[in-house]
Amino acid sequence: MSHSSKTPQAAKTATAIEWIMPIAFILVFGWVVWNGANYLIAAPGAEATEAALIRRYGMADIWDWIALILAPILFALGVATARRSPMEWEDFSLPDRLAVFIGRIAMMLVAILVGVMFYEVIARYVFAAPTLWANEMSLWLAVFIFLLAGLYAMQQRSHIRIYLLYDVCPRWVQRTFDVISTGLILLFAFMLFWGGYNEARDKxxxxxTFGTAFDPPIPATVKPLILVVVALVALQAIFNLIRDWNLAPVVHSAADDIDEEELRRLREQVSREGVGEEDVTRGRVQQTHPRADD
Structure with a gap:
């Protein structure tokens, strides 16, 4: 597979800013989402629902507006500071950076989800004091992770694909398959918008809200997010089609799943320890030094 010479070098280790920006964005955007009703009350044209919302939520305060201003700034900074890891796709233009940063957000959300579930297990089974919010929060986070990771997987070309027929076809037939698959993605996105926009807007x-004791606004946030992410996935599919159009044919194999950079580091580490060369494809260590009794 040929790539442009302008492809940036992959970062061997993550810098602090790559951890800070996704976490900072999650905290600020989480504030915005949790207080979303406050913004709706202040928005023009919301008179029909303003009375019902204001009785429960109240007006937006200075911290709400600061968070609303900071959220897009942090997102832009996160996209600008995103770095490609050795195992990620080599193309790294602006749309790729956006998808990768969204992927980083999904990764941080996984850690938060694990923390929420761990807290609930300890609270419930050790202290006999289960929470009212952990179940809904876990569900809410899982939906965000699923949707955001889908966009990242599209940018990485890592969705499940069956190459049995694709690999044996000439390149022009492969391009035809790519156009058809992209067209089907666009059709799916169009039909989803056609059938789901009004419901998402109304919610x-x-x-x-979810109608529980914790009562998070899961329907109000998840329904619109589905449409936004599907639209981004469709755009990313078009972008992938354009970027991959002139690539040389690639024969896929099990070796595609091997990260060469990680394999090199493992070999260096094992060599320094004097054990041998680790063959990660077989899951065992191959001894490169002859035994003393041979």
Whole structure:
């Protein structure tokens, strides 16, 4: 596979800013989402639902507006500071950076989800004091992770694909398959918008909640997010089609799943320890030094 000479070098280790930016964005955007009803009350044209919302939530305060201003700034900084790791796709233009940073957000959300579940297990089974919010929070986070990771997987070309027929076809037939698959993605996105836009808009404008004791606004946030992410996935599919159009044919094999950079580091580490060369494809260590009794 040929790539442009302008492809940036992959970062061997993550810098502090790559951890800070996703976490900072999650905290600020989480504040915005949790207080979303406050913004709807202040928005023009929301008179129909304003009375019901204001009785429960109240008006947006200075911290709400600061968070709303900071959220896009942190997102832009996160996209600008995103770095490609050795195992990620080599193309790294602006749309790729956006998808990769969204992937970083999904990764941080996984850690938060694990923390929430761990807290609930300890609280429930050690202290006999289960929470009212952990179950809904876990569900909410899992939906965000699933959707955001889907966009990242599209940018990385890592969705499940069956190459049995694709690999034996000439390049022009492969391009035809790529066009058809991209067209089907666009058709799916169009039909989803056609059938789901009105429902997503209504749930968002009335800030529909989950109806539990914790009562998070899962319907109000998840329904619109589905449409936004599907639109981004469709755009990323078009971008992938354009970027991959002139690539040389690639024959896929099990070796595609091997990270050469990680394999090199493992070999260096094992060699320094004097054990031998680790063959990660077989999951065992191959001794490169002859035994003393041979």
């Amino acid at each position: 968002f404008l009335r800030w529909e």
